[in-house]
Amino acid sequence: QDRGLHDTELRITQAPITTPASDQPDELVPGFTRRFVVTGGAARDVVRIKSRDADAPDAFEARWSLADQTFKATTTDLAATRLARLAGWWQPALSGLTLDGDIRSVSVTKQPGQAVAATGVFDHIVLGNDRYRIGPISGRLRHDGSDNTLVFDGADGRIVSERYLAEPLALTGLRGRITWSQTDGATRISLNDLALDSQEATLRAGGTVRLPGQGAAPVLDLALDLAAPDIPRLLNRLPQDPDLPNPKLRDWLDTAITRGTLDAGHITLKGPADRFPFADPRPGEAFEAQLSGHDLDIAYKPGWPALKQTRGTLTLSGATLDVAIPSARINEVAIDTAHAHVDDVREPILAVTGHVDNAPAPQMLSFLAHSPLSKKFGPLLDAIDIKGDADLDLDLSLPLKPELGDISVDGKVTARGDTLVQQYLPAPIDDIRGTLAFDETGLVARELAGRIGGVPIDVDILPAPGNRQKIVARATPHLPADADLLAHYLPPVWLGYVEGSLPLRIAFSLGGKGAISPIEITSKLAGTSVNLPAPANKPADTRMPVAVTVDPDKRRVSARVDGQDIDLATQLGPQGVPERMVIRLGARGQRLTAAPGHGLWIGGRTPRIEAKGWFDVVRHVLHDSGDDE
Numbered sequence: 001q002d003r004g005l006h007d008t009e010l011r012i013t014q015a016p017i018t019t020p021a022s023d024q025p026d027e028l029v030p031g032f033t034r035r036f037v038v039t040g041g042a043a044r045d046v047v048r049i050k051s052r053d054a055d056a057p058d059a060f061e062a063r064w065s066l067a068d069q070t071f072k073a074t075t076t077d078l079a080a081t082r083l084a085r086l087a088g089w090w091q092p093a094l095s096g097l098t099l100d101g102d103i104r105s106v107s108v109t110k111q112p113g114q115a116v117a118a119t120g121v122f123d124h125i126v127l128g129n130d131r132y133r134i135g136p137i138s139g140r141l142r143h144d145g146s147d148n149t150l151v152f153d154g155a156d157g158r159i160v161s162e163r164y165l166a167e168p169l170a171l172t173g174l175r176g177r178i179t180w181s182q183t184d185g186a187t188r189i190s191l192n193d194l195a196l197d198s199q200e201a202t203l204r205a206g207g208t209v210r211l212p213g214q215g216a217a218p219v220l221d222l223a224l225d226l227a228a229p230d231i232p233r234l235l236n237r238l239p240q241d242p243d244l245p246n247p248k249l250r251d252w253l254d255t256a257i258t259r260g261t262l263d264a265g266h267i268t269l270k271g272p273a274d275r276f277p278f279a280d281p282r283p284g285e286a287f288e289a290q291l292s293g294h295d296l297d298i299a300y301k302p303g304w305p306a307l308k309q310t311r312g313t314l315t316l317s318g319a320t321l322d323v324a325i326p327s328a329r330i331n332e333v334a335i336d337t338a339h340a341h342v343d344d345v346r347e348p349i350l351a352v353t354g355h356v357d358n359a360p361a362p363q364m365l366s367f368l369a370h371s372p373l374s375k376k377f378g379p380l381l382d383a384i385d386i387k388g389d390a391d392l393d394l395d396l397s398l399p400l401k402p403e404l405g406d407i408s409v410d411g412k413v414t415a416r417g418d419t420l421v422q423q424y425l426p427a428p429i430d431d432i433r434g435t436l437a438f439d440e441t442g443l444v445a446r447e448l449a450g451r452i453g454g455v456p457i458d459v460d461i462l463p464a465p466g467n468r469q470k471i472v473a474r475a476t477p478h479l480p481a482d483a484d485l486l487a488h489y490l491p492p493v494w495l496g497y498v499e500g501s502l503p504l505r506i507a508f509s510l511g512g513k514g515a516i517s518p519i520e521i522t523s524k525l526a527g528t529s530v531n532l533p534a535p536a537n538k539p540a541d542t543r544m545p546v547a548v549t550v551d552p553d554k555r556r557v558s559a560r561v562d563g564q565d566i567d568l569a570t571q572l573g574p575q576g577v578p579e580r581m582v583i584r585l586g587a588r589g590q591r592l593t594a595a596p597g598h599g600l601w602i603g604g605r606t607p608r609i610e611a612k613g614w615f616d617v618v619r620h621v622l623h624d625s626g627d628d629e
Contacts, residue, residue, distance in 0.1 A: 009035060015031050176192060188211075202227045358416065385422070432450035476502065490548065545562040568581065
């Protein structure tokens with residue numbers, strides 16, 4: 001009528017559309033019958049087609065302009081499942097795609113001389129395949145010739161990927177856009193301000209992925225920014241498949257970091273995906289990651305004291321991992337600086353260095369007592385008590401897997417005027433200064449300087465057979481002023497016969513639970529006068545080598561005077577008083593038979609002996625009395 005369409009209805013009946021014939025053809029579109037109202041007028045040269053029931057699902061509207069030959073069609077509320085079937089038929093590569101939810105609208109436009117353009121708006125769509133699943137998500141999709149743009153407006157669901165996520169990742173937001181186009185058989189995908197938020201982390205991504213086609217690996221050029229309030233919760237999502245890169249490092253990270261926050265992370269990926277992580281990079285390839293966090297607890301090796309309240313930055317470059325730790329605590333002691341390094345994360349051996357200034361010495365040494373080295377150093381640490389402050393330098397090499405070798409340890413504790421208390425010392429050693437070094441073989445200290453009862457002393461600590469530590473001390477007390485110090489080892493009654501300076505070397509070893517060996521005391525008695533009867537007398541200006549052995553367990557003291565061929569053996573009572581003493585004079589091998597029981601026996605062969613003098617010594621030693629009775 002008047003060259004226009006009036007009261008015109010279009011009815012379309014469509015049989016089901018299926019894939020090409022097969023045993024079980026897949027239905028792409030179910031059969032349907034639709035009725036549309038068609039209007040048009042010659043004056044406007046426009047034809048419109050609308051669903052008769054505009055509010056019904058799958059409502060459709062089309063507009064065709066005869067003047068400029070443009071066509072636009074829009075449909076609403078499409079079932080996403082049907083669209084996924086069509087996508088798989090149109091592009092076989094998408095045949096495994098699944099879509100759940102609704103497509104709010106789809107518009108298709110065709111203009112003369114231009115490719116078909118299409119836009120779609122989706123809301124709460126879940127998409128995936130047999131390897132991953134993401135959603136619900138919302139956004140828009142635009143197709144214009146060879147250019148495609150996907151804009152995300154939000155998300156409220158989760159990401160599931162059995163290969164790349166050990167556990168689902170909960171989504172709370174998704175924004176940004178992804179564009180892709182094809183050129184010369186390759187597809188270029190661009191990520192523009194892509195932002196993903198979850199309960200575990202926030203991720204910002206940008207860059208490109210190029211799909212060369214013909215089965216070649218994707219080429220990555222991506223920059224990622226990451227933050228996570230709870231690192232262990234995020235690491236629980238790390239996959240542990242052995243065919244993925246760096247399984248040993250991933251397994252270690254999952255168990256080592258037990259607490260902490262990732263403040264900022266930046267990751268750069270450049271190169272073919274099949275060469276990731278670019279451990280031996282070619283020109284143009286890179287894998288760089290820099291992660292900074294705080295309040296981390298790192299159990300870097302089972303059995304070793306963990307780093308607590310750690311703040312630091314991890315840098316991963318290719319196969320090399322580096323961790324700078326400006327602050328942390330270990331055994332309740334603040335660490336001034338620490339550093340960790342792995343040369344090759346494919347065979348991860350963790351090198352840890354650390355330094356502590358002016359911290360309590362007991363906590364410094366407790367690092368050894370609370371580590372697998374306690375079997376080696378425990379005997380000494382159990383037997384001594386150190387008070388004061390010290391510095392610690394530590395260098396560890398810790399294989400993160402048993403098959404990568406043994407632990408290597410190198411460290412030192414530097415004393416800053418500390419005090420050492422040990423039950424077999426006559427008094428505390430004060431003002432100790434020097435360095436105590438340790439490695440997997442034991443403890444080593446040379447010439448630790450201090451004072452004991454006001455007397456200068458220097459001490460060596462060395463490894464000894466049988467998992468023991470040997471201690472050698474050198475001091476020069478003066479008698480009678482310092483008699484109380486020596487009374488810890490020798491009967492005080494004998495010390496009354498010695499005067500002057502007495503240079504001594506004291507040596508013993510410590511074993512398990514502080515078990516002590518016999519104590520060896522040696523001296524050449526230079527500057528010492530010995531006021532015993534001949535042949536044991538000696539003026540201060542001569543030398544006479546003396547060796548004294550104190551056996552604390554058996555409560556015995558034995559002595560040997562080499563220059564005069566004198567041997568002395570003493571059995572001490574419960575209070576340290578001599579109960580039995582045997583003195584042999586003459587060359588070694590000379591036998592002396594003494595009756596059992598308490599008393600003092602002197603015998604042997606010597607050119608000269610002061611009998612009356614020795615009689616007085618016997619009386620004095622046994623009865624500690626100077627009168628004639």
